[in-house]
Amino acid sequence: MIAIVKDSATPEQLSHFVRWIEDRGFKTNVSKGENETIVGIIGDTTQIDPFLLESMDIIDQVRRVSEPFKKANRKFHPEDTVVDCGHGVLVGGGNFQVIAGPCSVEGKGLIDIARAVKRSGATMLRGGAYKPRTSPYSYQGMGEKGLDILLEASAELDMPVVTEVMDPRDVQLFLDKGIDVMQIGARNAQNFPLLREVGKTRTPVLLKRGMSETIDELLMGAEYIMSEGNPNVILCERGIRTFETRTRNTFDVNAIPVVHHLSHLPIIGDPSHSTGYTRYVRPAAYAATAAGADGLEIEVHDNPSQAWSDGAQALTPAQFDDAMRRIRVIREAICQDLDEGGVEA
Structure with a gap:
């Protein structure tokens, strides 16, 4: 349930209303936007008479919310969430960022790749120090040493x-090291103890869609994180498992506008894991950009044939540079079109 507060309400009246709701055993989420203030009421709201709330001086109207995700719901928080990832990099609310780097950290060569992707316009660096692999015999990552690199x-x-x-036992290590963004991979998208643990921090979390998750299940994963107090969640569409075998996964580009409709959280696209083949990564990246993604996560390696993991889907620095040039053109076209139509970018 959401209660829309009148413009004339004072901060003291709003605070009194929130206390009144919480004293009755409900949780609240107050969202102050440019045009209105909304109080989200979380709990068994069948016990609340909406007509009673609407009779209060400061309440304009009350609406019930049917979706199970509340904190991640745009109805509770109409304004886009902007996640501060550190180093002056913001994601969401019109801020478009590209995360690039190798699938896994392989040593000091990471720094050469990082320099290359930054020259091409990448704003965030990716690399796996801990790798969840289907086979227990595959390369599992460098661990803490990889974090240091x-x-x-x-x-x-x-x-x-x-x-x-x-x-969950590694979350404190990531905090102690000062990792800027903790990624939750597709295999852990419904690892609820892990989601709760990162939710107890304020560190931004990049939550990838599970291999067979629905959009609602992705948003419920975000809800787990946010319910523990961490609002800094970035969603990621990375492809889902279908009957198609020509690509690693099926890139659900539809999910990007759907998530923007349902949620205030930013969503980025991962064309590398969704397609699984270098030849398809760039077209999928362009599609995600055109669909309104808030960013991309792209795997880049200076020698993909020698990569320790997922070399088949990595772009070379030259290919990434070409992709970034085209992505900028698409972004310029989209933002210009949106501005002319009177819609926020």
Whole structure:
């Protein structure tokens, strides 16, 4: 349930109303936008008489929300969320960012890749220090040493680092190291203890869609994180498993506008994992950009044939540079079209 507050309400009246609701055992979420203030009421709201609320001086109207996700719901928070990833990099609300780097950290060569992607326009650096692999015999990552290499590159280039956390017991290590964005991969998208643990922090979380998740399940994963107090969630469409075998996954580009309609959270596209083949990565990246994604996550390696993991889907620095040039053109066309139509970019 949401209660829309009248413009004439004073801060003291709003605070009194929130206390009145919480004293009855409900949780609240107050969203102050440019045009209106909304109080989200979370709990078994069948016990609340909406006519009673609407009779209060400060309440304009009351609406019931049927979706199970509340904090991630745009009805509770009409304004786009903008996530501060550090180093002056913002995601959402018209801020478009590209995360690039190798699938896994393989050593000091990461810094050369990081320099290349930054020259091409990437604003965030990715690389896996801990790798969830289908086979227990596949390369599992460098662990803590890999985190240190990422942070070394981050310090030199002034770029936020995005890297995957797999175990709730490792969250504190990521915090101690100062990792800018903790990524939750597709295999852990419904690892609820992990979602709750990162939710207890204020560190931005990049939550990838699970391999067979619906859009609502993705948003419920975000709800787990936000319910623990962390509002800094970035969603990621990375392809879902279907009957199609010509690509690694099926890139659900529809999810980008659907999520924007349902949620205030930013959503980025991952054309690397969704397609699984270098030849398809760039077209999928362009499609995600045109669909209104708030950013992209693209795997880049200076020698893909020698990559320790997922070399088949990595772009070379030259291919990435070409992709970035075209992405900028698409972004310019989209933003110009939106501005002319009177719609916020």
